[in-house]
Amino acid sequence: MIILIPSFEPDHKLPELIQELTNSGTGAAILVVNDGSGPRFDAVFQQVKALGATVLAYPNNHGKGQALKTGFSYIAANLPGHDVVCADSDGQHCVTDILRVAGEMRAHDAIVLGERHFSGQVPLRSRFGNAATGFFFALATGTRLRDTQTGLRGYPAQLLPWLLSVRGNRYEYELNVLLEASAQGYVLTNVSIATIYLAGNESSHFRPLRDSLRIYAxxxxxxxxxxxxxxxxxxxxxxxxxxxxxxxxxxxxxxxxxxxxxxxxxxxxxxxxxxxxxxxxxxxxxxxxxxxxxxxxxxxxxxxxxxxxxxxxxxxxxxxxxxxxxxxxxxxxxxxxPAAGAQKTSAANKYSQAQLPTSTDSAQLHAEI
CATH class of the missing domain: 1.10.3130 (serine acetyltransferase, domain 1)
Incomplete structure (x- = not known):
């Protein structure tokens, strides 16, 4: 299993998460994608490397969706056959929940969402945004999901070529994954996880106006x-x-x-x-x-x-x-x-070589191991 963590301008919570994952004894490989955070954050990523994670980096910020695709492409090319659990770098996902998602994915061989329950001290923009997106998702697909915006997700290895074919480079990508998964008949399941917001979720890089426009486009x-x-x-x-x-x-x-x-x-x-x-x-x-x-x-x-x-x-x-x-x-x-089978075949053929998406600075991409 690979734990994939996209990261933009991280703070101390990223190394803390890596340390906790390492101490958990799972033996999972950890892949962090530095989505153009800039030189100011080199020390954080150096600390992440020292803790045993592989770091992919490129100089310009392209968005969370592109960071995930970069990670998927690297895994498909260098670590084929491994399931992937995606987690955020801002401290919202604890190790226990990451491992629960991994276990559920292995048990059902399906896309697994870490589902938060929005109660207690939850920022208004997060509560409202998730409710609105859930309504839109149900309207578009007929499937009711409590948490469509969760970043904690498990994907079986065979879905990596398809994941690379889904449109979107920023926050809209994760919603597009759910929309297309539902349309193509992929199984979506979930496990309940803790709802963690630190300091009013101030470390989130979600831009309410611009990113909401992408999601609700x-x-x-x-x-x-x-x-x-x-x-x-x-x-x-x-x-x-x-x-x-x-x-x-x-x-x-x-x-x-x-x-x-x-x-x-x-x-x-x-x-x-x-x-x-x-x-x-x-x-x-x-x-x-x-x-x-x-x-x-x-x-x-x-x-x-x-x-x-x-x-x-x-x-x-x-x-x-x-x-x-x-x-x-x-x-x-x-x-x-078109029918799901035709799209799956097309996606598998298109990305069989697991090349990096062209919108990334692929010529300047490097793995720091």
């Missing part, structure tokens, strides 16, 4: 696509009304053009995994969904207003519910990528 792109569709619908409606003077022609014509625009944006930009699907199949599914949503819109509005909900509130609630439903159906069914 699919939902944001879907929202923008819907907005563009609305604007196109409105503009075309006004043009056709001026040209024909016919309400029904303007309404139908505007809806056809805006629906085509929305379909194209969703297929090409919002859900790119669905691009390889036959166009006829995608169009047929989209039309069926649009027809269903139209009927559901009327039915929900009628139900809410009959129950005494004010018209405006009923309209807003209906649109929100159908927006989320439309996203879930298009993500999970309509624009779902």
């Amino acid at each position: 699919p939902l944001l792109k879907f929202s923008l696509s819907s907005l563009v569709g609305f604007l196109v619908d409105t503009a075309v409606f006004l043009i056709l009304m001026a040209a024909t003077g016919s309400l029904w022609q303007a309404t139908v014509g505007a809806r056809i053009i805006s629906a085509g625009t929305n379909f194209g944006l969703n297929r090409q930009l919002v859900f790119p995994a669905g691009r390889p699907l036959p166009l006829k199949r995608a169009v047929t599914g989209y039309l069926a969904l649009a027809t269903f949503l139209l009927g559901a819109n009327y039915g929900l509005l009628l139900s809410f207003t009959a129950a005494g909900v004010p018209t405006l509130a009923a309209k807003l609630l209906t649109e929100l519910m159908l927006f989320l439903l439309s996203f879930a159906v298009q993500k999970r069914c309509l624009f779902r990528g």
Whole structure:
């Protein structure tokens, strides 16, 4: 087993973790990836080396996802056949929990998540962020996970080529792993671990605005696509009304053009995994969904207003519910990528040589042993 620890600008907690892992007597190899921390942190990594860990380093910061991929690539090339447990370097994961994840992974040969229970003194941004991401994940996959942002994870050795094929270089990478694992049918399981936040989690390098945008990018792109569709619908409606003077022609014509625009944006930009699907199949599914949503819109509005909900509130609630439903159906069914077997084969072939991802400073990467 390999314990992989991505690290950016670490403090004393990283050497302490390495020491505790060494003292645990597991015999696991420890691989630390210095994600461009800079010369100020050389002393920390020298201490890590002295404690027996292998350190990979490159000069520029590329993000946690890229650091993990660098570690996976190194393991696949130099230590093939070993399972990997990923842990954070900021003191949030204790040795006992790391070993529990490793044991669960060996027992089930599955992806194992160290699941935190958010109670007690937990920073608000962590509590809210994890709840929001959990809701988004359930919406996109139909699978409910309590902790989608945990950095303590176990991966069986055979998944390393696939892990290298998952998109993302920064914090969004770990969520993408879960999304694609669910889509491809990989088993996800979890074990409960301690929730540890030291000094308000001040050592975390998560940037709330920028990194949240990366994580929620699919939902944001879907929202923008819907907005563009609305604007196109409105503009075309006004043009056709001026040209024909016919309400029904303007309404139908505007809806056809805006629906085509929305379909194209969703297929090409919002859900790119669905691009390889036959166009006829995608169009047929989209039309069926649009027809269903139209009927559901009327039915929900009628139900809410009959129950005494004010018209405006009923309209807003209906649109929100159908927006989320439309996203879930298009993500999970309509624009779902090719079959899992084909993607697994493609990923294995693409990364069979276990080369470093090109966005890393691969020419300057060095292992300090």
